[in-house]
Amino acid sequence: MSEKELGRKWDRCLADCAVKFGTGLGLGIVFSVVFFKRRTWPIVFGAGLGLGMAYSNCQNDLRSRYVLHSKVAKYFSFEQK
């Protein structure tokens, strides 16, 4: 069902977003705690990173159908005798 595909994509997207956000947040927290003296910015950065990645992934996933894949064609030469 092609109509369900979109839904599926959105589901994936959301899931991915959540994961990435969480991971980013987590990593941010970690980094902030570990390296950056409990500043806020790594957390935000990490969360933003996560969100950004999720966004990009989502977009790519939704876009995936429209992207043109090009291939360099080999040079063929037909010699007619």
Place this chain on the structure above:
Amino acid sequence: MLRVCWKGAHAAARQCVCGKVKAHPLQHCRRYTTAGDSGSTAGKIVAASLLTVGGGLGGTILYAKWDPKFRANIEKSVPYSDQLFEMALGPPPPPLVPLQKKPGKIEPLQISSLSEASKESKQPKAKAKKSDPEPVEAPPAVEEAPAPTPQTLEEASAEAAHIISAIGEVLSVPAPGTSDESPPGHTAAGEERKDHHEPALKERPAEEVSARLAQQDKAEQDALAALTAGLEESLGSSAKTTLQAIGAQEAALTAIATHTNKLKEAMDSQTHPDEKSTQWKALNEALSDRTRAMEEAEEALLKAKGELEILRGVINSAKQSKIDAARPQILAAEENLHSMIVDLDKVVTKVQTAQTEAKIVSQYSELVNEAKAQFQQELANITPEIQANWKGLSGKLSADDLNSLIAHAHRRIDQLNRELAEQRVREQIHIEAALEQQKLEDQKALERAVASALEHRREDMRLEQEKKVQEVREVMEAEMRTQLRRQAAAHTDHLRDVLKVQEQELHEEAQEILNSKMMEQETRYRRLTQEQLDTFTLDMNAAYARLKGIEEAIDSHVIAEEEARKAHQLWLSVEALNYTLKSAGADSPTEPLEGAVGVIKENCAENEFAQALTSALPEESLSRGIYGEASLRARFYDIRRLARRVALIDETRNSLYQYFLSYLQSILLFEREQVAPPVKLAPEDLDTFRLLAYATYSIERGDLELAAKFINQLRGESQRVAQDWLKETRLTLETKQVISLLSAYANAVGLGTTQAP
């Protein structure tokens, strides 16, 4: 050159009318001047070109007038030049016909004679036989009737001689006996023969011809025999007479000789007087003998001469008769004649010499007698009393008589001495006169002898020539004969060949006719048999056809029933298929149509249309079944919602932001859910929302097909979203279509096979 012009222009510019010399106006001036210059030069150029063209044209026309070949060439190469030429010069001269050289008539007589000869060779027998009587009729004045064949033969020989001369192998010797008369006679005969040839060429039968030939041969033989007989006769008689004449002449000769001897003896007068009288008597006898012999000789000579003349006449007539076979005889006769003449002449000359001798002797005797007589007369004058015969008076003479006698004798002696002296004196003159006379006589005799010798020699020569001519003639004849024989042989060969060819031709003709007849017969026979066969076949065919018809009727009946059964079956199976369609659940597809379709296929294995239709069913419907309309309709609303939401997304716009925007659009856009679609779609109708509205309208009205069409027009993400639904709808529609066709077909077949009761 250009610089010169430039400079000239420059100079001209200085003097030009256009005013001050400046850099700029120079250009203008230059333009003007070049224009002016160019004007004059252009004029010059134009004039020069016109002149050249005119000159060329004029020259061409003049030359064409002079040389027609050139004119023809130009007319060929340049398209409209012939009209120009015609205008300028008049029509072209007619083409010269090469002079036909007539073959020179080389000796037309020879050619005609050759053609004659060739014609002759082609039909020699016929024409020879034909021409045999022809020359007999034609030139009767020239030839004698009893010798036509020799004439023809001679003509033929003359022709052959002509041919030979034409070939140039042998010197053309005119046929003997045809020296003067034959050529004109031949030409006359040839022409006449030519005339006779063209009108009538009938062949005489062989027997007649051979009879004629035999006749002519016989005539010739007779003539020859007569001629020979005549010649021999005359020869014999002339020989006899000549011999007689010669004998007579010889007798005369001997007589003269004896007479002369006797005379001489008598003149000697040394014998006894008695003997003298006897001598004188004998002399007289001899004289009479001589005269008689002379007369006889004369007679005989005349006779002989006459006979010889007759012989000559006969020979001439024989010559005139012109029979070839007699020629040698004629020649022999001529020779004989000549020899006889020669002999006669010889004897005559002998006789004449003897005669002259005798004359001399007789003159001498006469003189002696005269002297004696004179002496006696003187004696008688002196001694008148003494009688004539003074010999017996020697004892009776007196002394006076004796003295007178002695004186007389002395006187006589003196006289004689004086005469002798005179004579001696005159001797020379006499001798000279006699010599002269003798010379004259000798001259005459010489002349006569020369003349006669010349005559004889001439005669000899003539005879020799005749002999030679005869020989040559014979050689020619032999050669002619060989040539004729060769010709005859060639002719027979040719005849043989022609006959062979003719035989072949006739044979072939006969064979052809035979073949054609056979073919005719065969074709007729074949035709008849074929006709019989045909009629029989027709009958058989008719019967068979009827049988076939009956069988077919039965079969068709069976078939019709079969068909009906099949149609029934088909209809039933289609109904079954229809029924399976109804087994579609709310969201689940129908049963796979395989079974029912398989049944149909089984039932209608021979039905191509049904087979085609069943094979046209899509695979999916067979294996998986199709969705019902209701489920599709329900699904459609989902599709619609989704499509509205992603209406903005396509290849160019597909970021997340666009997704958000398109969602926003779908929320904010208010429109009617169902819009009646127009009959024709305009481009602005291809908007997603519009299309969806049309599709909804169609769906609500139950027109799934139209809805599917509208959904097909979606583009972008909406299209992608609606793809599956469209596919399913297509499947369903296809299957439904095929099934409806099948049922229609089944109905039609059923209708078709139902027979009215």
